Amino acid sequence: xxxxxxxxxxxxxxxxxxxxxxxxxxxxxxxxxxxxxxxxxxxxxxxxxxxxxxxxxxxxxxxxxxxxxxxxxxxxxxxxxxxxxxxxxxxxxxxxxxxxxxxxxxxxxxxxxxxxxxxxxxxxxxxxxxxxxxxxxxxxxxxxxxxxxxxxxxxxxxxxxxxxxxxxxxxxxxxxxxxxxxxxxxxxxxxxxxxxxxxxxxxxxxxxxxxxxxxxx
Amino acid sequence: xxxxxxxxxxxxxxxxxxxxxxxxxxxxxxxxxxxxxxxxxxxxxxxxxxxxxxxxxxxxxxxxxxxxxxxxxxxxxxxxxxxxxxxxxxxxxxxxxxxxxxxxxxxxxxxxxxxxxxxxxxxxxxxxxxxxxxxxxxxxxxxxxxxxxxxxxxxxxxxxxxxxxxxxxxxxxxxxxxxxxxxxxxxxxxxxxxxxxxxxxxxxxxxxxxxxxxxxx
DNA sequence: TAGATTGTTAATCGATTAACAATC
DNA sequence: TAGATTGTTAATCGATTAACAATC
Numbered sequence: 425x426x427x428x429x430x431x432x433x434x435x436x437x438x439x440x441x442x443x444x445x446x447x448x449x450x451x452x453x454x455x456x457x458x459x460x461x462x463x464x465x466x467x468x469x470x471x472x473x474x475x476x477x478x479x480x481x482x483x484x485x486x487x488x489x490x491x492x493x494x495x496x497x498x499x500x501x502x503x504x505x506x507x508x509x510x511x512x513x514x515x516x517x518x519x520x521x522x523x524x525x526x527x528x529x530x531x532x533x534x535x536x537x538x539x540x541x542x543x544x545x546x547x548x549x550x551x552x553x554x555x556x557x558x559x560x561x562x563x564x565x566x567x568x569x570x571x572x573x574x575x576x577x578x579x580x581x582x583x584x585x586x587x588x589x590x591x592x593x594x595x596x597x598x599x600x601x602x603x604x605x606x607x608x609x610x611x612x613x614x615x616x617x618x619x620x621x622x623x624x625x626x627x628x629x630x631x632x633x634x635x636x637x638x639x640x641x
Numbered sequence: 642x643x644x645x646x647x648x649x650x651x652x653x654x655x656x657x658x659x660x661x662x663x664x665x666x667x668x669x670x671x672x673x674x675x676x677x678x679x680x681x682x683x684x685x686x687x688x689x690x691x692x693x694x695x696x697x698x699x700x701x702x703x704x705x706x707x708x709x710x711x712x713x714x715x716x717x718x719x720x721x722x723x724x725x726x727x728x729x730x731x732x733x734x735x736x737x738x739x740x741x742x743x744x745x746x747x748x749x750x751x752x753x754x755x756x757x758x759x760x761x762x763x764x765x766x767x768x769x770x771x772x773x774x775x776x777x778x779x780x781x782x783x784x785x786x787x788x789x790x791x792x793x794x795x796x797x798x799x800x801x802x803x804x805x806x807x808x809x810x811x812x813x814x815x816x817x818x819x820x821x822x823x824x825x826x827x828x829x830x831x832x833x834x835x836x837x838x839x840x841x842x843x844x845x846x847x848x849x850x851x852x853x854x855x856x857x858x
Numbered sequence: 859t860a861g862a863t864t865g866t867t868a869a870t871c872g873a874t875t876a877a878c879a880a881t882c
Numbered sequence: 883t884a885g886a887t888t889g890t891t892a893a894t895c896g897a898t899t900a901a902c903a904a905t906c
Binding site for chain 2: 896897898899900904905906
């Protein structure tokens with residue numbers, strides 16, 4: 425359980441509810457039951473009710489939830505209104521992909537500067553965001569009060585980059601580099617671990633193979 | 642617990658151990674203790690021992706683990722030797738990023754064809770991998786016995802693409818599109834959920850803010 | 859031998875699920 | 883009212899951690 429009484433798992437499911445609810449045809453006054461949401465997202469219905477109860481007061485017995493209220497409460501809880509400014513380090517393929525990917529603006533994330541050490545890029549801009557030399561990152565973060573850093577540099581450069589971010593006052597690092605980073609207490613490192621996901625996929629295949637012809641369960 | 646007696650969490654940690662062990666200077670006969678690994682990766686030492694015991698016979702009291710044995714056992718368990726051929730659908734920024742990202746070949750993944758519906762791309766190739774029209778994906782997967790599909794198409798196209806993959810006999814889908822996908826039993830959908838990660842980051846910031854000036858914990 | 863370190867068994871913790879009470 | 887649906891309290895399940903036994 426995190427501070428504030430909401431579990432990590434619940435928190436991670438909230439954006440999924442929101443995306444689903446927003447994908448529904450926006451009829452005025454439209455309602456939906458927890459069971460319908462659960463069926464659409466392959467979740468338990470009690471779990472859906474518990475998750476929603478944590479962020480919304482909306483549910484009405486016999487009727488369900490007013491979709492528009494739920495969307496409003498989820499967006500408010502997740503802070504999709506308030507913009508979090510972020511910097512990104514490492515303007516390679518992955519960095520560029522993230523900048524163009526689905527508009528993080530929808531999620532309240534605003535990438536305001538990107539940093540790299542390839543001289544050729546300096547002074548240029550990507551999607552209207554300036555590209556600056558990494559040496560200036562700490563100073564930039566401090567003076568602009570940036571609190572989120574996104575790391576898409578190679579593994580070998582990641583810890584150094586993270587340290588520079590921490591010195592600049594950054595409190596949350598989204599790490600795409602394939603290494604474990606250490607950071608002082610109070611700084612959250614959220615790792616996007618591609619290798620972990622891949623491990624699940626390939627283990628599943630191995631099991632399915634060996635499990636045949638019996639049910640793969 | 643998955644089939645085969647290893648928990649999902651353990652499985653997800655294994656690649657992290659492997660990456661860490663490989664990052665060590667490769668001295669012949671080098672050993673390492675569970676406590677040292679735990680300290681380096683911010684894990685509990687009992688957890689490390691339990692995880693390693695699930696995949697390796699290597700540990701010796703008073704001495705620790707022989708790094709080279711551990712690397713060998715982890716690679717074997719994770720199937721990094723045996724190549725899993727995969728197709729990727731959606732040659733946008735993210736698709737390109739994944740193809741160039743850190744060489745998935747190291748993880749036993751081999752992207753052998755990519756699919757898109759932008760006419761301009763047809764017949765061309767990316768990193769030596771041919772770009773084909775999506776209409777041919779099902780047939781291609783079936784005839785080439787592909788079992789892994791990577792989805793980097795826009796949300797609106799994702800379910801249709803996944804269905805085409807399933808018809809082609811694919812058994813594991815790595816989904817980067819921001820939607821929940823449904824798939825028949827026996828087909829694993831592993832979602833890379835960027836919005837979930839962002840939710841953790843921004844919640845952490847919100848808490849840190851409100852928690853001040855007290856300790857953020 | 860004594861001590862460091864592994865591996866296992868038992869206890870704790872947290873999250874999910876089931877049963878039920880509340881209510882529109 | 884009766885029935886559908888929410889929300890909560892209790893039970894279950896799984897993973898982590900603590901205590902301890904084994905061993906080089």
